[in-house]
Structures are given as C-alpha cells and as structure tokens.
Amino acid sequence: MMFIDFAIDPLDRVLSPLWRSGRQVDLASVSEMDLRYEYFWSRVRLVADETDLTAGWGKVPLLDFAATLATMADSLTRSGVGVMDLTESAATLTFVRRGDLVDVHDAQRRSVATCGTAELLAAVKAFVDKVMTTLSEDHPEIALNKFFRDLGTVFISEC
Numbered sequence: 001m002m003f004i005d006f007a008i009d010p011l012d013r014v015l016s017p018l019w020r021s022g023r024q025v026d027l028a029s030v031s032e033m034d035l036r037y038e039y040f041w042s043r044v045r046l047v048a049d050e051t052d053l054t055a056g057w058g059k060v061p062l063l064d065f066a067a068t069l070a071t072m073a074d075s076l077t078r079s080g081v082g083v084m085d086l087t088e089s090a091a092t093l094t095f096v097r098r099g100d101l102v103d104v105h106d107a108q109r110r111s112v113a114t115c116g117t118a119e120l121l122a123a124v125k126a127f128v129d130k131v132m133t134t135l136s137e138d139h140p141e142i143a144l145n146k147f148f149r150d151l152g153t154v155f156i157s158e159c
Contacts, residue, residue, distance in 0.1 A: 002115040003047040004127040028144035036064040049113035057089040070154040073124040
C-alpha cells in the first residue's frame with residue numbers, strides 16, 4: 001500500500017497570507033527558491049506498507065516536497081534508486097526498486113517499508129497533480145511561474 005497526501009489546516013489559511021486572497025506576492029514571478037521554501041507550508045503524509053514515514057515531521061514546504069517527490073520518482077524510474085532528503089525535517093528516505101517492488105529505507109527510523117513500483121509512481125503523480133490543481137485553483141497566477149509549470153512536466157513513467 002502507498003498513500004501520499006497533504007492537508008491544509010484551517011489555521012494555515014488564516015495565518016498565512018498566501019492561503020488567503022488579496023495577498024501581496026506576485027506568484028507568477030517569485031523565484032523558485034522562494035516558491036519552494038517560503039510559501040505554502042503544509043502537513044504531508046507518506047505511508048508505505050502501513051508505515052507512516054512522515055510521522056513527527058510537522059509542516060513542510062509543500063512545493064519543495066512535491067518537487068523532491070517527483071525528482072525521486074524520476075530517478076527511481078531511470079536508475080532504480082531515488083532519494084528524498086528533506087532538510088527541514090532531517091529525514092532521508094531512499095527508494096530502491098526491486099523488480100515490481102520498491103523498498104523504502106527510512107534512515108531516521110532505520111526501517112524499511114515495501115510497496116509496488118506502479119503503485120508508488122501512481123501515488124506520486126496523483127500527489128503532484130493534486131498540489132498543482134489545489135494551488136492553481138486558489139492562486140491562478142501561480143500557473144505562470146516557470147518552476148510551477150516545470151513541476152508538472154517532470155518525467156514519471158512506469159518502470
């Protein structure tokens with residue numbers, strides 16, 4: 001089983017000016033670094049083999065998580081290994097393809113969870129699509145941002 005999702009807490013929408021309409025930031029032209037790390041923090045969940053690999057992470061920058069996840073899936077597809085190194089949570093997840101399965105090594109917990117390769121890639125694609133759809137609906141100008149547009153084109157295919 002593989003489950004990847006995010007939740008925008010109601011308090012996030014109240015406290016963060018970017019979750020509200022009328023914000024002062026031009027999301028169409030903001031830099032990749034700012035878009036990845038400064039805006040849209042959220043709680044994420046990544047569950048593999050009934051193990052919540054994100055337990056204790058707290059909030060993470062949503063677009064950085066989506067980009068890191070997509071890059072990991074692309075690397076896994078191409079080379080059989082993908083790494084997610086999330087500095088804001090001190091977590092490192094290493095994904096290693098083993099035929100139709102993927103072992104997910106959690107360096108922090110020193111544990112390994114397993115899921116299907118196709119299931120993982122489908123979950124990554126669904127997560128990235130949901131992030132892009134949610135943010136585009138709330139902030140249509142973000143679709144003009146180069147980093148945001150490119151995030152939707154990261155190559156993710158069946159292994």
